[in-house]
Every structure is written in structure tokens, then in C-alpha cells.
Amino acid sequence: MPLLSIHDLEVEFRLNDRWVRAVDGVSFSIEPGETLCLVGESGCGKSVTALSIGRLLPEPPARYSGGRIEVEGHDILSMSPRELQRIRGGVVSYVFQEPAAALNPVFRVGSQILETLQIHRPAKATQAEVVRLLGDVGIPDPERRARSYPHELSGGMQQRVMIAMAIATEPRLLIADEPTTALDVTIQAQILELLKDLKQRLGMAILLITHNLGLVGEIADRVAVMYAGQIVETAPVGSLLHAPAHPYTRALIQSVPELGHPRERLIAIPGTVPMPGTWPAGCRFAPRCPVVQDDCRTLAPSLKSIAGNRSVRCPHSAPGSTASS
Amino acid sequence: MPLLELESLQVRFPVERGFFGRGTRVVHAVEDLSLTVAAGEAVGLVGESGCGKTTLGRALLRLIEPTSGTIRFNGEDITHLPAGELRSRRRQFQMIFQDPFGSLNPRLTVGQSLAEPLEIHGIASTPAERAERIATLLRSVGLHADHADRYPHEFSGGQRQRIVIARALAVEPKLLVCDEPVSALDVSVQAQVVNLLQDLQRERGVALLFISHDLAVVEHLCQRVAVMYLGRVVELGPAREVCRRPSHPYTAALLSAVPTLDATSRQKRIVLRGDPPSPIDPPSGCPFHPRCPIAQDRCRSERPALREIQPGRWSACWVEADQLKGRS
Ligand SMILES: Nc1ncnc2c1ncn2[C@@H]1O[C@H](COP(=O)(O)OP(=O)(O)O)[C@@H](O)[C@H]1O
Ligand SMILES: Nc1ncnc2c1ncn2[C@@H]1O[C@H](COP(=O)(O)OP(=O)(O)O)[C@@H](O)[C@H]1O
Ligand code: SF4
Ligand SMILES: [Mg+2]
Ligand SMILES: [Mg+2]
Numbered sequence: 001m002p003l004l005s006i007h008d009l010e011v012e013f014r015l016n017d018r019w020v021r022a023v024d025g026v027s028f029s030i031e032p033g034e035t036l037c038l039v040g041e042s043g044c045g046k047s048v049t050a051l052s053i054g055r056l057l058p059e060p061p062a063r064y065s066g067g068r069i070e071v072e073g074h075d076i077l078s079m080s081p082r083e084l085q086r087i088r089g090g091v092v093s094y095v096f097q098e099p100a101a102a103l104n105p106v107f108r109v110g111s112q113i114l115e116t117l118q119i120h121r122p123a124k125a126t127q128a129e130v131v132r133l134l135g136d137v138g139i140p141d142p143e144r145r146a147r148s149y150p151h152e153l154s155g156g157m158q159q160r161v162m163i164a165m166a167i168a169t170e171p172r173l174l175i176a177d178e179p180t181t182a183l184d185v186t187i188q189a190q191i192l193e194l195l196k197d198l199k200q201r202l203g204m205a206i207l208l209i210t211h212n213l214g215l216v217g218e219i220a221d222r223v224a225v226m227y228a229g230q231i232v233e234t235a236p237v238g239s240l241l242h243a244p245a246h247p248y249t250r251a252l253i254q255s256v257p258e259l260g261h262p263r264e265r266l267i268a269i270p271g272t273v274p275m276p277g278t279w280p281a282g283c284r285f286a287p288r289c290p291v292v293q294d295d296c297r298t299l300a301p302s303l304k305s306i307a308g309n310r311s312v313r314c315p316h317s318a319p320g321s322t323a324s325s
Numbered sequence: 326m327p328l329l330e331l332e333s334l335q336v337r338f339p340v341e342r343g344f345f346g347r348g349t350r351v352v353h354a355v356e357d358l359s360l361t362v363a364a365g366e367a368v369g370l371v372g373e374s375g376c377g378k379t380t381l382g383r384a385l386l387r388l389i390e391p392t393s394g395t396i397r398f399n400g401e402d403i404t405h406l407p408a409g410e411l412r413s414r415r416r417q418f419q420m421i422f423q424d425p426f427g428s429l430n431p432r433l434t435v436g437q438s439l440a441e442p443l444e445i446h447g448i449a450s451t452p453a454e455r456a457e458r459i460a461t462l463l464r465s466v467g468l469h470a471d472h473a474d475r476y477p478h479e480f481s482g483g484q485r486q487r488i489v490i491a492r493a494l495a496v497e498p499k500l501l502v503c504d505e506p507v508s509a510l511d512v513s514v515q516a517q518v519v520n521l522l523q524d525l526q527r528e529r530g531v532a533l534l535f536i537s538h539d540l541a542v543v544e545h546l547c548q549r550v551a552v553m554y555l556g557r558v559v560e561l562g563p564a565r566e567v568c569r570r571p572s573h574p575y576t577a578a579l580l581s582a583v584p585t586l587d588a589t590s591r592q593k594r595i596v597l598r599g600d601p602p603s604p605i606d607p608p609s610g611c612p613f614h615p616r617c618p619i620a621q622d623r624c625r626s627e628r629p630a631l632r633e634i635q636p637g638r639w640s641a642c643w644v645e646a647d648q649l650k651g652r653s
Contacts, residue, residue, distance in 0.1 A: 214584030
């Protein structure tokens, strides 16, 4: 049984007396111990999808207009608040982009971790466990650091504290939403190494959300690419990066320069990312697609399985190397 | 003669001490920094946040006053040029910022925003000439002439950044200082702006000082790169050579931290410990020594100068510079 499975999830927001869909039929699953990267540009629905798993979106303005989310076989969307509480911060923990916003500025970081332990693992709610957790996430001098206030720590250290708090409950799934986006590359590299190490040691699954395709090659087992509220491609990381099937995935890979492989010119994707409420009919990528056909503008393609444990939402796609297109 | 020449530039900010402290302390934002940009050249400036990139960019345009050092533009010392005279030189150097939202006045149409610099510098004198010039500018950045009548909020982030670039180009500058110009844009749109800057540099000969934390973009766009650490240049050289064969251990660590699509092919990553030290009390000796994986005794007490270790390649490190020399 997968640890997490999402089927045809639809999430809408109330905006000026109408419902605007932000997530439109998203399906994917995560096996125990697996790392899945959810990739896409801003506004495509990554965070909304992630928050739906713990049912953390405020309802209203949000509503779940369709689909199912199962964690260890339990249906999240029909759970009582009590049952949800057990899932959040128990089976599933979150790490967000801005640790400074997630930490309480007036309490020492150690006492914030202790509080998490008291709620979810009362038997282990001790100062020693707090110090062990801080040490586990690579914070030097953890006894002293436990007494620090959040503002006394750098962005990288704050993110380590957030991770310590997230793993305090021994989750089976860690959802990390752009955890390194606000950090320098040097600190990003530290956090990535930490996540890889924790995944090894604790055997937890990770859902890593990022707009940066570069991170995918560093940590993912499998990748799901989102565009305009939908998954357009899922594949094991190697085949996705080396033989992307969907024209959007291919274009995304070609539009970023890669260190050590300088090119004469970048291949830009024309136009802009369409926001919810303005998605075009037919294939949503059609107006920007370099290989668009006539039928793309009218027929909305579905996500179809193809060979190699992959799926793709484009009838005209074939896995191909980015170099040859 | 270089277009821009910075000699031993220094920018320090006095800051109040903490609640209980007494007197002021000093942020060493830019220290003893020398750098040139040739006419039509693209030079990248990279380094972790807080290393002084923005301060350097603003100081060289005299948007903030340097504490000491010399700024020469076209051979003329402009370090102490009075404001009135400076204005006439400003035509030649323009700056664009990361945030294309904050850089445009929301109450002005795009056309009005573009007309402003033309008026200030008396470039196109009749309304007809001005309209013609604005249309040409918009087309040169891939927008339409009739976009002139619209307001900034009607445009996407990438389009707005192109409007900001069009406005900077209105005065036909010789140097464009770009401070993280694509960082706030969507990945698929970044390439549009990078390509536009590349065209300006190659086809119109506009020199770029391109400030970025993205080494891959710098390698792609720039001929030379300067790597900054705690206010100083620690490595300088041709961008592709520096990225392929870094000399300074900080450059090597920075490069090795960049995520790549092909992680399996990379050699073992050098993970730097900790954060950069505070520029309020920079470390003695080599500023990088507390995080340097190969630091030696000498590094803790004596600061290595930026030395030319090969023609065109400069490095400020006691150890690596010798090795690179030996290897070549
Ligand atoms: N609280 C909210 N109220 C209204 N709309 C929202 C809200 N949160 C998200 N949305 C909409 O959902 C879309 C997807 O958002 P999000 O999932 O945050 O994107 P991203 O992929 O950048 O994480 C946004 O473009 C926005 O229109
Ligand atoms: N006006 C100011 N007053 C005091 N300190 C400043 C001021 N501007 C920048 N600094 C400090 O100078 C250092 C360099 O900042 P900055 O040039 O913005 O770095 P970067 O652009 O490389 O991130 C930082 O430590 C910053 O906090
Ligand atoms: S001078 Fe010493 S401390 Fe500085 S970078 Fe070189 S080896 Fe490292
Ligand atoms: Mg998001
Ligand atoms: Mg800056």
C-alpha cells in the first residue's frame, strides 16, 4: 500500500462570488521511504496540493471539490478534526520556505521543539531529546542553541530547527515546500545533504516541492511536473532529466543554463505562466508549446501511462533527449 | 582604457550597537575592491548574500557615497564629482534592480515612465520624436509600441523587467549595472530576460556588470567573473575558465554547491560549514579561513592579496594560487 495516494484532487478558491480552480485533477502516490519531487513554476498549484495533504488550507476560501487523498489508506478529506490532528505532525510533518515565519519569535527554539514533543510523543518530551534532535540536524553546540531565540539564528540554522521540529514526531512523510528557496546555494547544499542523510537514517518518505529543476537531480527518486493546476508528467528522476517526454518538461530543462555546459543561447519559453481562472481550453501549454498541433488547442489531453513507469499528458510526446530537439 | 575602473573602493556603514552596547560599530560592506569593466564587456559579480554586491553596485553609480577609493568612468575620476555634474554623466550608466514591481511608478503609463529619462536628459525634444523613440525602445525589448498606453499592473513580472530595461536603455547607456535582474522571475521567463541582456551586450555593445547569485547564468552570459567574499574580490578571471577550474577554495565550494541535473557525475561535493562571518568583525588573516577546508596557520594571521597567478587570472589565497600555477 502506498504511504500517500492522491486521486483526481480538485481544490477551488472563492474569489468574488465564484469558485476558481487552482488544482485540477492531480493524482500521484508516494511509497514508504520514497522521495518524490513536485516541480513547477509559481502559481501552478504545488503548495495548495501540499497543504491539502494535511488539510491545512482554510475552508473557506478553499474547498475540496473533488478527488481523494489517502494517507496509509485513511481518507483525509472525510476525517474528523481529531483524526486529522493525529495525522498532522504525526504521520505527516511539514517544513516551509520561510522558517522565520513558522517559528514563534518570543519563545526559545528548544521550548518550541519540546512543545511539539509534548503533543505528539509525550513519553519522549525531555530536554535531552530536544538536544539530541538539534544535534541530529547538524546544529553545533545544541545545548546552547536550544536556548536561542529564532532571531539569533541565521536563515540556515532556523531551517535546521524547523527540520528538527518536523522529525521530532518521527513522521513517515516529510513534506518540504521550497525549503531552500530563501537560502544561499552554499546553505541550500547543507540542507540538501541533511535531508538526504535523514532520509537514509530515518527511512522516511519525502515530498519535496520546488521550482528549481536542479534540486531534482540531487535528491529525487521520482518526479512529478505540474503546469497550470495539473500534473503533466511523472517519471523516475533519471529518465525525466535525460529523456523528458512532455514538451513543457523539455522546454523547462532547456531554458535554464547548466553550470559547466555553457550554450551559445538559452531557449526561452515564449509567453507567461497562465494563472488559475485563465487556463486556455485544450492543452494548457498549447499557447507556449514549440511542437503544438492543431488539435492541441481544442482537445484537453489526459495523463496517460507510457513505458518505463512514467505518465505524460500530451498525445504528441515521445521521450527524447533535450539535446536533439 | 577601461570603461569603468574601481580602485581600492571601500564602503563602510556605521551601525548602532545593540541595546546595551555603547557607541557605534562599522559594517565593512566593501573593502579595498579593485575591478574594471571594459567597453562592451559583461562582467559577473557573484557571492553569498551579504557579501557586498548590491553595495558595490550602488556605490559605483554614486547612489551611496564610498568611504574611500576611486571610481573612474571613461578615464574621468567621478568619485567626488558634485551632484550637478554627476547628473550629466548618469546618462552613461544605469542600474536595474531585482524587483521589477518596485522599480516602476504604478500611476504612470509605461510611455510616461519611458518619457521621463528622455525629458531629463533632453534626448527627444518634440512629442512626436519622443513617441517614436518610446515605440522603438519597447520593440527593442520585445514589447509592442501600443504597450506605451498601459499601466505596470497590466504586465507580468517578465514583461515589467523588460520595461525597466527599456527605461534604462532610453538614455543609451554605456554600462548597465544589473542587480539580480532575473531572480524574482519564473524559471521559464528568466531565459527571455537573459537573452535580451545578451543581445544588448553583443549587438549594441552595452557593457554589463551582472550581479547574481546564480553561477550558471553568469557563466552563460559573462566574459569575466569576480567572486566576492566579505566585501572583497577573492577570485577574478574569464568566466568559463573560473567555472571549469576554480583557483580559490571559496570559488570551488560555491561551484560545488550549485545543484546540477547530473548529480551522479559530480565529484564529491565540498559542503561549506556554517554561514559567512559578520562583516562587522571580519576575521583576521584570510577572511575565508574559518570556513576554508584547506586553511593553514598562515591563513589565520596574514591576509593574502589578490594576485595575478596567470595572465588574466587573479586569486587571493595562500595555498591554491601556487597550486594552479604549478598545474598549468
Ligand atoms: N488562500 C488562497 N486564496 C485564493 N487563492 C489562492 C490561495 N492560495 C492559493 N491560491 C491560488 O492557487 C494558485 C496556486 O497556488 P500555489 O499552490 O501556492 O502555487 P505554487 O505552485 O507557486 O506553490 C495560485 O495561483 C492562487 O491563485
Ligand atoms: N545602509 C546600510 N546600513 C548598514 N549596513 C548595510 C547597509 N546596506 C548594506 N549593509 C550591510 O552591508 C553588507 C553587504 O550588503 P549588500 O551589499 O546588500 O550584500 P549583497 O547584495 O551581496 O547581498 C551586509 O552585511 C548588509 O547588512
Ligand atoms: S588563504 Fe588560506 S584560508 Fe584563505 S582560502 Fe586560501 S587556504 Fe583557505
Ligand atoms: Mg508554493
Ligand atoms: Mg544584493
